[in-house]
Amino acid sequence: MEVTRTNFKDSLSTVYSAIEEADFLAIDGEFSGISDGPNVSALTNGLDTPEERYMKLKKHSMDFLLFQFGLCTFTYDQAESKYVIKTFNFYIFPKPFNRTSPDTKFICQSSSIDFLASQGFDFNKVFRHGIPYLNQEEEVQLREQYEERRSQSNGSGNPSYISPNSNKGPGSIPEEHREYIGRVVEKVESLFTTSEKTKGVLCDDIMGFQKERYIQISKVDDEERKRRERQKQEREQEELNDAVGFSRVIHAISKSGKLVVGHNMLLDVMHTIHQFYCVLPEVQNTHHLYMNTSPASAIFEIRSSHWQQRTGRRGVQRNLQ
Amino acid sequence: MEVTRTNFKDSLSTVYSAIEEADFLAIDGEFSGISDGPNVSALTNGLDTPEERYMKLKKHSMDFLLFQFGLCTFTYDQAESKYVIKTFNFYIFPKPFNRTSPDTKFICQSSSIDFLASQGFDFNKVFRHGIPYLNQEEEVQLREQYEERRSQSNGSGNPSYISPNSNKGPGSIPEEHREYIGRVVEKVESLFTTSEKTKGVLCDDIMGFQKERYIQISKVDDEERKRRERQKQEREQEELNDAVGFSRVIHAISKSGKLVVGHNMLLDVMHTIHQFYCVLPEVQNTHHLYMNTSPASAIFEIRSSHWQQRTGRRGVQRNLQ
Structure with missing residues (x-):
């Protein structure tokens, strides 16, 4: 199911139910680029420690935009002995909400854009009908x-309706x-x-x-x-609610506490936190960065004390698992 | 006439002839953003000196992409006492030429993208079928x-076909x-x-x-x-030639020596030089920056000794008027 700004509000209850029912979830993001520093193949390598990988991506990948977010919900049907899968394809764009709202700047990398174009990616759908979002700080400000x-x-x-000059008496x-x-x-x-x-x-x-x-x-x-x-x-x-937009889906995934799986997923998780929650923590504060990788897939769990501290300060406590 | 990568080569002689015949030209660019610093309305103001305006735009506007270039050629028809106008709308995108070619990064500004989207701008045409280009340095390198x-x-x-290990004698x-x-x-x-x-x-x-x-x-x-x-x-x-791409049109405009007019045109001229020629000169080297403005239009002439020096070094002498 494709979800844009046009049908987002009407689809939200369907998305919430799918997350609620699911046994586990899978996510995948498409980005406007990968690396604003070293070329993509040199940015990371198989010998990186989790900390090294995290720091490299934080430094060179976070100014790109996550503009498509894929979500699959997997629910096991006992009677049929099979998984029921629901898929959602969200188009995301930080359309300015009003004149005082943040005017987001993001980088595009030609090779990434060219690759997506060659795969038939619909940029018009992103830029014309992308769902807006706010991170926690922006939400609180608004x-x-x-x-x-x-x-x-x-x-x-x-x-505010008292004129600043009212102490001068009635005007002529x-x-x-x-x-x-x-x-x-x-x-x-x-x-x-x-x-x-x-x-x-x-x-x-x-x-x-x-x-x-x-x-x-x-x-x-x-x-x-x-x-x-x-x-x-x-x-x-x-x-x-409209302004918080797609972040509400991420909040629902986070609140559900369900297992989230994905391919080469650190980048997706980092973009998700960075774009829809808050500034990513420094590595010295990332006390619990576990990785469990197999060649083709990864399961991540990020629990950052820094992040909990920040979100806690706002009176909201969320874990993205 | 719309010109993309698909019909660029076939249209080039038509474009060249139109420039050749013209009495004067008009240009207009569309960009992926305006300012990566102060908000757009605060970036420039009517009291800027030419130098101030130039320095502000150089600092805050050059990392955006000029991704649509409009060209009108005006030719006076003596017999009919009227101008014959030919219009060309070029879609531009720095599609990487090969694995060693530059992988351009550019910034997008949400409010600009949102404005273009609201005007029906076709981003797919830019990213899927945009004409590539090289600046002078990249052309020389290639x-x-x-x-x-x-x-x-x-x-x-x-x-290069001698194996680096050939001094070890024939392999077994x-x-x-x-x-x-x-x-x-x-x-x-x-x-x-x-x-x-x-x-x-x-x-x-x-x-x-x-x-x-x-x-x-x-x-x-x-x-x-x-x-x-x-x-x-x-x-x-x-x-x-394919890699130099759209820059060939700019070279033709430049070589023609014809008058180029436009609206709020400093930004267009600066992007054109920056993207298709070379790094913009520092203001202390911009000895001859003339402006002749009326409320709705501007005629610019940039002759930079720095720029001539750079282009001269490459054995090419071009003026963009």
Whole structure:
């Protein structure tokens, strides 16, 4: 099943269930490149210690983008004595969420791009319809932005609608605007004196640059105000979830605690942590880096005290196994 | 007219003629990003001096890829009193030429990629069918590689076919290969003694990894040898031209000496020089950086003594106007 920004939200419950049911998982990533230093074949070799391999990849591979994430869930069917396999192919792209969100830069390596192109890889699907994501720090920042705005509009924070020049007293209205302002004041005053439950008053349209803008003033009772606040909060929560995007799948894999297998998998695990969680720990903090390798496959378990420390600081404790 | 790797060679004479006939040219580039430092709106401002603008763009914009190059040629038709316009849209990608050719790394900026995606930009066309290119230094290196190989096969250089271990005397043939080697020696000897003009002898096939390999030994007279050398040289020249690729269009624009106009064009000119010619000169060497700007368009003329020096060193003197 192909998953892009277009069908991500609708597919999420299917993905969650598949992870939930599974006995074990397999993952594979496609990247925009492998090495920004030594050429790919010289970067690593079979005699590397786990620490050496980790440090080389951390130094030379992390500025590339993981832009396709493959997930297979394997569930053993006792009655049929066979595995039921579900496959998901996620296209990933750090589409900027708004004007203040991070504008990610990533490196592309011609030989990697050329290889993917020769295999029919669909770059348009990545760049046009890739699912966005946030790492933990970015998620926390965005959450804080929302909370700050919310506390402002509740009146419990510093109200942002007081003009910084308000201590100068009321401004004087230029002659040519006096009639217009008078008309608006009249409309607003009539809104306060009427007992009618009115939807509000629409001030004159303001023709802005490129699009029409207008100011609407509404009178609402307490119940209506609370309903609107709740609505806004729900909308914000949804926006936040959309921005966290693909990272939610990684959180689900991590929370499941299930075994994850893959081929030449250290790079995939490192990119996954780096892109969807946090900065990779230095090697001196990687107390528990186990490897169990066979020629064609690898099972990794990374438990970094540094990483737990970081994630713990955020009040979230997750293990990626 | 869209030009990709697929139709580049067939279109080249049309492009050359259009440049040749034109009264002036217009260019525009699309890039994989704008700034790897300050955000795009903060990078430059209207009060920059030419030197400041140049230095900022040189520092923060040159690691992105120019991956689409638009060219319009304008030719005045006296009889009709109007301009005849020809448009070319080149897709550019540094596809590695062979295993020793440069494996270019370039940065992508999410906001730029997202903007291009929203405008329907076709990334697959760039990465699957983009025209390759070489800058002057890479072209010279490749030319030297070819010349070295040619002089070796002419016997005038160090012959590369002498095994580095040949001073140890003839190797001994292992028992299990003796029959096979004997059969091959017989075939080759019969080739020397026969007066027949034979095409050669095909030694036993060798099954290599993934593809069939074989060794063919041919007997040729002097005339045939020269014909083959000529053929090989022509093939190499064509390979070299293919590798220089899109840079040939830039060379033609440059050689034409025609006026080139564009919008916000400093960035386009800098990318063009950086990608298809050579490293951009430091500002202290940019003795002649003239700008003549109007709000919506710009005409630039860059004449760098540093650049002329570099290109002059290669025996080529080109001005990009």
